Amino acid sequence: MEQGAAQGGPRRAEVRGELERLRAAYAGGFGKARRRALRAAGRRLSRHLPQHFERLEGIAREAGVPPAWLCLAEAHARLSGRVRREESALRLSLDLPAELRERLVARRSRPDAGGFASVELTCVHWASAIGGVNSRGLAVLCSEDRAGEQLPLRFLVQELLLRASGLDAGLEHLRRRARYAGGSGTLALAGPAGAARLVEIEAGRVLADRALEPGPPAPRCALRLDPRRRSLAWSDRAGGLLELRVEDEEKAADG
Secondary structure (H helix, E strand, O other), X not given: OHHHHHHHOOOHHHHHHHHHHHHHHHHHHHHHHHHHHHHHHHHHHXXXXXXXXXXXXXXXXXXXXXXXHHHHHHHHOOEEEEEEEEOOEEEEEEEOOHHXXXXXXXXXXXXXXXXXXXXXXXEOOOOXXXXXXXXXXXXXXXXXXXXXXXXXXXXHHHHHHHHOOOHHHHHHHHHHHHHHHOOOEEEEEEOOOOOEEEEEEEOOEEEEEEEOOEOOOOOOOOEEEEOOOOEEEEEOOOOOEEEEEHHHHHHHHHO
16 A cells, blocks of 8 residues: 555645546546446455555545545556567557546556565556566566456556566466456566567457567657666656666665
């Protein structure tokens, strides 16, 4: 919950602003949609990925909003993009609504109850992540997320970064967790040795798992994950390039 509090507290106004925008979009159907999201995504998250539900609760507590609002915001968001492999790195060009592009932020995760540290790209009001890289050099990103009534696939991005020590372990953990948690869309995984996989999932079932071969750079690169450098680079709101490395977080904690 502390990691969620660290995210929701400093960005309280942004979180509340996004949720007010969402409430206005649903108009009179907001209450019904909120309850439906809590029953579907919220229950799956608390049951199968409790550590990430705690993060969501921490964001909600510090922002002063009900957790059900954040469950709805997570389920409401759709994500699509084009992923490319460039040597060992993954590059993603994102197709996001303007209101979500304005909410993109990079964050650091350093679990205090086991698991691996990581850096991720997310939105200010999300406990899930679009993509990231962990301290073992595993990079994971979501290039398509069709949440609907299911748990957003972005939560499995965060789960793999937390739990998986490498590409093979990540693929195994993904198959196991997806069966319980659900989710539909596409994930890309890459390790520091250069191998990368593209995995298509429908309602928690893996439909395809194939090698992601090197290709031309994505035309608009919003996110670049480098497993060898354990780094994340992304274009921020002002058009500048921001880079975070997992080692930076580890050195700060040790020093």
